Amino acid sequence: MRSLPSFFVIALAGWMQGVQDHPHTMTMSMPMPASSGMVTAPVHDERARRELVIDLPGQDLPAGMSHDEHAMMAMGLPPVAIATIPQDVWLYGFRVDMVDGAGRPIPGVVLHHLNVSTPESRELFLPIQRRLLAAGQETGEQRAPWFLFGTPLAKGERLVINSMMMNPTMQSYRGAHPRLVLLYVPAGRPWPLFRTFPWQLDCAFPVGDKSWTLPPGHSEHSYEGSPAVPGTIVAIGGHLHEHGVRLTFMDATTGQVIWSVTPDTDATGHVQSLPVGKLFSLTRLGVHIEPSHRYRVTATYDNPTGDSIPEGAMGVVGGLFRPDRGIAWPRADTTGDLYRQDLRHYLRLSAGTEHTHH
Numbered sequence: 001m002r003s004l005p006s007f008f009v010i011a012l013a014g015w016m017q018g019v020q021d022h023p024h025t026m027t028m029s030m031p032m033p034a035s036s037g038m039v040t041a042p043v044h045d046e047r048a049r050r051e052l053v054i055d056l057p058g059q060d061l062p063a064g065m066s067h068d069e070h071a072m073m074a075m076g077l078p079p080v081a082i083a084t085i086p087q088d089v090w091l092y093g094f095r096v097d098m099v100d101g102a103g104r105p106i107p108g109v110v111l112h113h114l115n116v117s118t119p120e121s122r123e124l125f126l127p128i129q130r131r132l133l134a135a136g137q138e139t140g141e142q143r144a145p146w147f148l149f150g151t152p153l154a155k156g157e158r159l160v161i162n163s164m165m166m167n168p169t170m171q172s173y174r175g176a177h178p179r180l181v182l183l184y185v186p187a188g189r190p191w192p193l194f195r196t197f198p199w200q201l202d203c204a205f206p207v208g209d210k211s212w213t214l215p216p217g218h219s220e221h222s223y224e225g226s227p228a229v230p231g232t233i234v235a236i237g238g239h240l241h242e243h244g245v246r247l248t249f250m251d252a253t254t255g256q257v258i259w260s261v262t263p264d265t266d267a268t269g270h271v272q273s274l275p276v277g278k279l280f281s282l283t284r285l286g287v288h289i290e291p292s293h294r295y296r297v298t299a300t301y302d303n304p305t306g307d308s309i310p311e312g313a314m315g316v317v318g319g320l321f322r323p324d325r326g327i328a329w330p331r332a333d334t335t336g337d338l339y340r341q342d343l344r345h346y347l348r349l350s351a352g353t354e355h356t357h358h
């Protein structure tokens with residue numbers, strides 16, 4: 001097998017950057033409180049283009065929206081939406097188009113962030129709902145090679161989508177909303193060759209806000225966990241904020257460093273991006289990980305400002321994971337305490353936000 005094409009690497013970078021978050025029918029045990037103000041988002045299956053098009057709830061956005069947190073929260077936070085997958089598909093990419101109430105394109109800068117989860121499946125490293133994808137204004141279209149990698153989504157499976165908008169432009173928009181476009185291959189074909197699932201391991205796991213207050217000087221944050229099932233990490237990427245100097249993913253049981261990067265910075269030391277690793281080679285597919293080992297993500301920061309920076313730091317690795325042959329992706333236990341706490345946070349029923357990206 002050849003090494004991965006570069007657009008895949010770019011795709012992963014974007015996939016992670018948006019975060020920086022899979023086949024069954026939703027059961028009634030899903031702890032979805034009725035009071036949470038969720039809405040159903042219609043899914044249009046554009047079969048000829050092989051795209052699922054999901055228009056999220058719209059809002060009027062005044063021009064030059066204030067960066068003041070309260071104004072932003074009040075004005076650009078549409079209700080959480082639920083969308084239902086109409087047929088068995090393999091998801092291999094996505095994009096978010098910003099449009100107004102008449103469907104006309106509006107500037108992408110209006111999107112602050114958008115997160116999609118699959119509440120019936122669990123995350124690889126934690127018994128919480130699985131994060132499927134995330135996007136911010138800088139994400140663009142992300143796609144893996146459709147013939148190689150795909151994530152199965154079953155007919156009837158539900159997606160939970162939350163988003164935030166912010167209008168820094170001098171123009172106001174009526175009915176502004178994100179239009180999520182999922183790129184798919186229909187089930188029942190010879191491809192994709194590999195069944196892969198997105199995963200992440202976050203320094204701010206297990207629940208709550210994914211950013212923390214960055215202390216002055218040198219600091220390290222870590223989180224350790226074990227995968228629910230054995231399999232292979234076929235691609236990895238990550239996300240750090242400014243003053244981040246290193247992000248490391250290691251097998252804490254053996255001490256083996258699996259992936260460790262320093263961010264690219266510009267002339268003034270601003271974090272530009274993280275390189276993305278391809279754990280592919282001619283002779284083997286990725287790095288195998290197993291439930292009997294513990295794995296650790298560590299974010300290292302050097303904050304030279306002398307001040308603490310509220311919500312100044314994040315540290316997360318993630319990518320694509322291929323379960324071993326014959327291993328099914330684990331379903332979520334929707335009755336677990338951690339699952340419920342995380343879901344409440346995701347649905348904005350408790351303080352904080354899933355992710356405030358910048």
Ligand SMILES: [Cu+2]
Pocket residue numbers: 019020239240241314356357358
């Ligand atoms: Cu971030």
